[in-house]
Amino acid sequence: EAPQGGSVAAVENTKGPVRIAFLSFQNNPFWTPVTEGAKAANDYLSKFDATVDFVDLGDELSAEAVVAGIEGALAKKYDGIVVVPIFDGTARIINEATDEGVPVFNIVAEGATESRRLAFIGQDATSAGKQIGEFIAEKMDGKGKLGVITGYFGATQHTQRMSGALDYLKASFPDIQIVGPFENKDKAESAYSLVQDMMTANPDLSMVYMTAGGPFGAAKAVKDLNLTGKVGVVGFDHTPDNMQYLKSGEMVGLLDQAPYQQALDSSVMLYNYIVAGQEPPAKVIPVTGKLLTPDDAK
Amino acid sequence: MAMHSGLTFVRGLGRHREASVFAMLAAVAIYLSFASDYFLEPRNLLNVGRQASVVAIVALGQALVIIARGIDLSVGSVIGLSAVVAAVLMRDTGSEAIGLTAGLLTGLVCGLVNGVLYTRFRINPFIATLGTLSIARGIALLMTGGIPVPFGGFAEFVGAGRIFDIPVSFLLMIVLAVVVHVFASRTVIGREIYAIGDNPKASRLAGVNLRAIRLFVFAFCGLLAGLGGLILAGNLASADPNLGMGYELDVIAAVILGGTALSGGRGSILGVVIGALLMALLNNAFVLLGISAYWQVVTKGLVIIFAVGLDGLQRGSDDD
């Protein structure tokens, strides 16, 4: 039977010890459930003579770090790799690993270039953006001003989340006027200042959409400007800071990516493939994030 | 009368290195006051002041370090570590006083470590503080497991509060700038900081305690970075271990924009504040004018270059 929090059960191991490398980052609370998911997979699979080694690629997210990590895992002769490839440019090394007989399972986000990974489980950033866009449109009643703050200009995931929402809104709700986007480099303090300035130039702003890090900075600005209830912030990830403002009402919508489940399921599916050749159910396994609203936080 | 002294002031500026940044600041401000109806609103101006305050406060310390011919790359990480230490201790002991004191002390200790690495172990400050940049960030991450810690109380008042509508952090910046200005230009230690930056060897021969002064500037810079961390975390009511990441470049840019020479010995405190204000003003301008995304990045670079380029052209080929 499937482990708690996961949806896939492991098959019997007839092959002997299996070693899986789980390559991920750690620089903010988003990664905490990912790490926990990997640990849970290790605990669960240890009963099947398999280990899942969590390998930290550090606190700076970049394609080069991913490439170096996979190279390292290949050097260490792991049987399979779960990786968070996040960026374009990781396809080649993933293909190389696959060619060497080491299957690779992508999770969370992957670059636009197709690779021959075993499968990808994660949220499609563009459709997540669209999901949030629909939510925003509903909240704003199809009109008014929406401020947009993105993490890094040019970061694929951030851009996709942004355009997923904005393309949808532009097409369906032309009365929603968009302010921005501005870059906050994933910094909450920068989001705070940006919201302050946006409110100065657009006193009638009613919603702020944050595609990446630091949404709670925007929420704090709304709170300090005494605009709770008048201006809402929507963003990603159920981190403690964000949740706190969901409770107090500055944050009106938070989409998550079910990171724990992604980590756990991917490890188990990869294990199943290694020991029994069992293919994952699809090449791309979509995860629909859970959109929390203030009602859920109470 | 006022007109006349104003003119003298401007002319006085003309002779100084900070003049061209000041001119750029004025130019951007004048342009903005025409281009946006909101720019001149007191509330907006005060926002700009608040946004500049942390960079300016940390830059005050950095300026002294650079005048003394050092450099401190670790300030961004020290901001994060101090905030985290303060928040964790506040949470665990329940005492605000302990938390805030510990936060400031953390900054001080980081600065002292930098100073000792430089003066005792003779490690180039660029490398020494690049090392502590990494170590301080790592400790902050280890202490929190990467998860922000809630932070509030008095620090929140300093970071986000207002007195008569004026942001407390902005007031604090003004006070500190005046204090550091007087310190640098009128106290013995202040003058000795300039001396050792200009000519360390001669200063030592004249009896200036090189080690003590160097240790002092790094410790002071660390302390101000610690204060900056408390303000920043207070503003957000949350101490994130990644707080302040990348601040070192902003802070150093403010110092150098303000006319301080990286080679030491020269620099003005007024200039540092102007430099920090220019950078905050730019970010404000992007939002007020709604400049399109990628042009923001380009414009920022252009303004930085122009701000200093004016000065270079005016000085002509007198150096080297």
Added chain:
Amino acid sequence: MAMHSGLTFVRGLGRHREASVFAMLAAVAIYLSFASDYFLEPRNLLNVGRQASVVAIVALGQALVIIARGIDLSVGSVIGLSAVVAAVLMRDTGSEAIGLTAGLLTGLVCGLVNGVLYTRFRINPFIATLGTLSIARGIALLMTGGIPVPFGGFAEFVGAGRIFDIPVSFLLMIVLAVVVHVFASRTVIGREIYAIGDNPKASRLAGVNLRAIRLFVFAFCGLLAGLGGLILAGNLASADPNLGMGYELDVIAAVILGGTALSGGRGSILGVVIGALLMALLNNAFVLLGISAYWQVVTKGLVIIFAVGLDGLQRGSDDD
């Protein structure tokens, strides 16, 4: 005989500034060869070499800039811009030659702009290149709309290919390091670079063309950053406008770890390569040993400090 010349080599190193980084590199390598069964595998060693290659190649150019008493903060952005220009032109013209040439030229032009800002407009290189850092990144974003462009062909071979199992980029780095070493130590321009870093005024009076040499080092650094961009994008088969972000600190750290003085006039090319290798080795160690992210950050700082601290302790108080 070999033993003896080996000893002479080590003793020769002892007198040089890069010695302590080399010692650190050796220490980490020895430790790793015990701690991990996989470290000494040729495949892993070559991986380390490949991972060091881009930083090392760009650091070769940066070293010359720093030896000439400049600094180039824009290299990270130039990496990104060059890659993007090459990829976009390759996509639009369908010609690899045009794309690659344009990529290299982009780097060269960025370097020339930095050089002109410094020599003609007399803008402090720290500020000038901080400006171009922003401008180049902005242009890369504008050109691509923020979306990575696929990139392949010959560049992919250079970035990711292998000749007899040896990564091409590593071979390229070795060749370039030898060329730059010979250039710096044996050619007229190379020796003039050291001279102007040591005393610009005296060099100028002695007949060294200060402007030309400064322009040259910035242009050359830009060119190598452009090459670095092509390799990096080639390795990833994708040109991301954010490619190379933050590289400037790694590159400068490699240069300074390798014993080059930020104050100019002094520095070794061999040292630069060692510095870059040390940093790549560290990252490799983290992956091989499975060190947790937060400890990685702390360890990295400690190793940087130790690598240079050994040297400082050994030299004692000879400066100032």
Added chain:
Amino acid sequence: MMQSDRMNEAAAPDAAAASAQPLLIRARGIAKGFSGNAVLHSVDLDLHAGEVVGLLGENGAGKSTLMHILSGGLQADTGTIEMEGAPVRFGSVAEGIAAGVSFVHQELSVIGALSVAENLHLGRMAKTAAGLVNFSLMQKASRALLERVGAGHIDPRKEAGALRAGEQQLIEIAKAAARKPRLLILDEPTSSLTPHEVGGFFSYVREARAAGAAIIFITHRLEEAMSLCDRVVVLRNGAIVSERRPAETTRQQLIADMTGKPAIYEHRPRSVNGGEIALSLRGVSDDRLLDGIDLDIRKGEIFGLFGLVGAGRTELLDLIHGVHRHKAGTIKLFGKELSLLDPSQAVRAGIALVPEGRKTAGILPQHSVRDNAAISSLRRFARGVFSDRAGDAGRVERHRQSLGIRMASDTQAISTLSGGNQQKVIFARALMAEPRLLLLDEPTHGVDVGAKSDLYGIVTREADKGLTVIVASSEVPEILALCDRVAILSKGRLAGVLERAEMTEDRILTMAFKEH
């Protein structure tokens, strides 16, 4: 091994005058070497309170090294120092200062970023009750101090970096004076002073002597040593070879003590009248100072340029060398008009410069002697893009011999050479560029008498071979010893040109004051 004319202290009657005063410093057997090269061999030196001792010696004899040891800046390898009978060992300059030793260094080291008053009080600034620096008190004290050393005209509020070299030198002397030293060491303090400033400085030294200080005065100007000192000690190759009273000796004798040979350079009449015009200036002006300079200088001529401080000699040489551009007029080199953008073009056109200000404009401090000497001629001897390193070694060796540069090896850092030897390396640099026109700006600053005559000989020899030389100097004897003709500048104007036959000290000085 070394011939010694040393006075026997107990027996010498003239020593009695000095020793009427108490013995302040008694140094015995001081020896010092740098990485195996002995620089001082067992030096004994006595200094009495209220005595001015001249310390003479060739470049590299070890004068500055000995002084560093007395002041705590360096530690002797062997030997003892007693101060008023008690053994002392200064571990650092600070300890020396605390014991009353003040050292005015050979190389200028004012803090350019600080005001004159701050420079004078660095390390001991006065404070107000509020703990701030008491600027008004410091300024008052500074005025008095500057007055004492004959520099009353300097405004203590001025930034020290903006002062002339001579004025900076006076600041350093005033700084030492402020400490009321018991032992005052002056290492070539007069090398950049004007004759007027030297006068003020001398009266300060006499005053300090009257107040009971022991003073060591190092100089390469023998006249100064003869007129100021009570006793003159000569150091040669790291050992003291003579001690004499000025009244009882001659210039020639001192030179012989220093160099071991009695030679002194005498001007040799030369004729260059038939030669072609090498350099021709017509109406050359800049926008600051120089105004309509007309000059014709012949090939092979040694042409002097004299003037008071700020007369514009350096500025004129700078224009010829392309450091600055002239704003009006023409400069022709061998009939070809020069319009130089940069000194690099001047060097390529065959113009080499030995600049004023060795430390700031001359040496590359982190480079070896060989690299320093070769920097101007890298391109001349390049093979393709490569520089001729091996050839450099040979060329440097030749110039080391002909210029008598004292060094352990040419891979030694130039900053470890004595001041005068550094100057010779800069000379070698200019000669190695094989110029057609050699510009010398105060070329013998800090060069010892023996070497000076060597340099004069070399300049004359090169001129005989056809090199054209312009010498800017503030020392009339140098002009008289070396030049075939001299132009006198006064406040940026050409006050006149004197032929060899017309050159006398009086006439030269009178013309120099023309515009004043």
